Amino acid sequence: PKTVMLDPAVHDGHDVNGVLLYGINSSGKSSLMKSIGLAVLMAQSGFFVPASSMKFSLFESIFTRIVSRDNLQKGLSTFAVEMLELKNIFNRAGTRSLVLGDEISHGTETLSGVAIVASAIMKLAKTRSLFLFATHLHQLASMQELRRLENVVDLHLSVEYDEAQDRLVFNRVLQPGSGSSVYGLEFARSLHMDPEFLDSANHIRKRLSNDFDELELLVKKRTSKYNKELYVTTCVICGAKAEDVHHIAEQGRADARGFIGHVPVNHRHNLVPLCREHHREIHEGKLKVKGFVMTSNGLELDVEEQLAKPKAVKAEVPEVNDVSAPENVPEPPVNTTSIDMDDF
Structure with a gap:
């Protein structure tokens, strides 16, 4: 649909063309994105869809930027393949297009990756294509250029960390906002990886972030x-x-x-x-x-x-x-x- 109705705290009446989907690893971001594309394709082909109800617009084209790998035959690196596919989307996408992207521009360093994804979002928002990007780049949520876009919203698939049982609980619920930006180590810890490896990674993360409040978002503070x-x-x-x-x-x-x-x-x-x-x-x-x-x-x-x-x-x-x-x-x-x- 051209309009995604959210609660009043998030949706102010403007049409929403783009969604930035955040979430911890294995929370279901990619699965949700792919299921949307498959449901649209099945519906327009006259098939039943795996949903209790579905509202959609008729699309003239569906573009995906999902699989990230190099092209040995053409001598192209992973990043080169990503950029060529993104160029193709820009040249062909219009108001009747659905664009699905998974971890766009993760084949380069973080600073350029954030800039490229932000620019892609701004371009697709301007052309008013309907798009959904799954991403781990939480810097996007605080960028002024994107916050000014009235037709783009941030959503995340919420996950709760059960400290008592040392496990992650995936509730598969879409919620407004980008959610917590620190979760990779918590996911690794839930897999019971080597304690020495986890401790070393935790020390490095603390030194790099220099923000202990951020690290405490998943583990509730307690007083003595x-x-x-x-x-x-x-x-x-x-x-x-x-x-x-x-x-x-x-x-x-x-x-x-x-x-x-x-x-x-x-x-x-x-x-x-x-x-x-x-x-x-x-x-x-x-x-x-x-x-x-x-x-x-x-x-x-x-x-x-x-x-x-x-x-x-x-x-x-x-x-x-x-x-x-x-x-x-x-x-x-x-x-x-x-x-x-x-x-x-």
Whole structure:
């Protein structure tokens, strides 16, 4: 159809000619796109279609840019084949054309790929061809040039990550917007791939993105049960997902009021989020957490490996909720460069 009716939050009455379809790997983007093309072809041929109901316009041509491979006979690379097919679509597509594209321009580097896809969307929107592009390029959703197009919308096939059972749930529901832009590793983790490989990829992704909020879209934030000001997100030692909270000064040293000296045992500076492995090593005596040390490189966690030389580990400072500290809890002195919890 020339008009795709969505809810009022997305659809404002303008005709929609183009859809950018986002979704995690195996969510069904390509299957949905191909099924639309097959249904249109079957309907115009007079066959029954695999749908309870279907409304469509009569098309004069259907163009697809789906299979990505090189052409050995003509000596063309994958990217060259993509561009020639896209050129053919531009030369022939009109208002009575249906254009289906799967991961267009993924045969080149990301920057040029985004620019090429964005320009293709603008051209097809101008010719008012009906098109659907499946893509992983979430940069498209925030581009000003595309946001100004009233006849192009973003949709995604939603997927939920079941943290308790460590699995992805594909609900096959189309929802407005581009959805989460970070999901590749979550999909790989659901396949139970090599843990060392996943940890290495996770560290690299964090360094490249430099945006831990983005990484937490699929895994809901949770605060520590000991102190609501502390978010339990990543291990301060290795950067992996934090599952436990460790007291630097043990809870058993607290008095009846819950204080160690003048500092509450559950004060956020006495709590560190840890992964299960490093928490176990601390309680087994393999590691000793002495506290935080202020250095020229920022706040670092002073961790000592038993039977080895002490070392300072660059700490991912625990995320702290913007909540004022209790009135009777003093913050560490400004001129203090080292916090040794053994002094409590």
